[in-house]
Amino acid sequence: MNSSRIEAYLRRIGAERPQEPTGGALRELQLRHLRTVPFENLSIHLGEAIVLEEEKLLDKVVGRGRGGFCYELNGAFGALLAALGYEVELLAARVYGDEGRLGIPYDHLALRVRTAEADTWLADVGFGAHSHCPLRYEERGEQVDPAGVFRVVEAGPDAAGVSGGGSAGSGDLDVIRDGRPQYRLETRPRVLGDFAAGAWWHSTSPLSHFTRSLVCSRVTGDGGRITLSGRELKTTAGDGTRGVRELGTDEEVxxxxxxxxxxxLDRVPNAGSRNGTS
Incomplete structure (x- = not known):
């Protein structure tokens, strides 16, 4: 990523270029990213290809002012962090679903980030409602965040009795929010292309919740969240106050x-109207 693209990305998220790749700067970058770049799956319902190549991701997030889902958002954010001097590794995860069962391999992409202070963090701007700040990767106690109380712990068995992603002693980690497991994280570094099958499945499979629903969501300035699901606009203020309203016309949407x-957008995306996504 060249200097002009770095500056454009920082303008996109309203951030200053950090003097050094520190933990404090990482925290600020993640929070600003969550507030400005939405978690969204609109491409799936607009017939737009999802291509896991760095230049394509940067063009979408920076050039076109769009968001994306985990592979796109963390793929782009990881590229920015690496360009700013952080040591970044892509990690694969499987998301916990109904009844505590794990999803498909390469279900999610998260980032392991090492700073100039030699600290290691779990950064994630692509999991929808998740921690606002990076989590300490090696900390096994509670980590209090505006979005809840998080823990990063050694993986135990899931609801199907699978431990550590299927191999004992694998070193996998479970990320837990308010007592509920969110995803199981592998610790082996991956490359962006490894996630292509997961992105394809989520973009095309009738079993994927992304093909069956629309979502566009971001953190608000007061620590709350705003989400547009189809025509339903939901807001949660930082004090917990909630509001829901149905949008009536395409123009409102x-x-x-x-x-x-x-x-x-030049047209309203509609769930169930996928065409030609790859």
């Missing part, structure tokens, strides 16, 4: 995408 998420 497009206005919300533009004014609340910074996304310019």
């Amino acid at each position: 497009l206005t919300v995408y533009r004014e609340r998420f910074g996304i310019e």
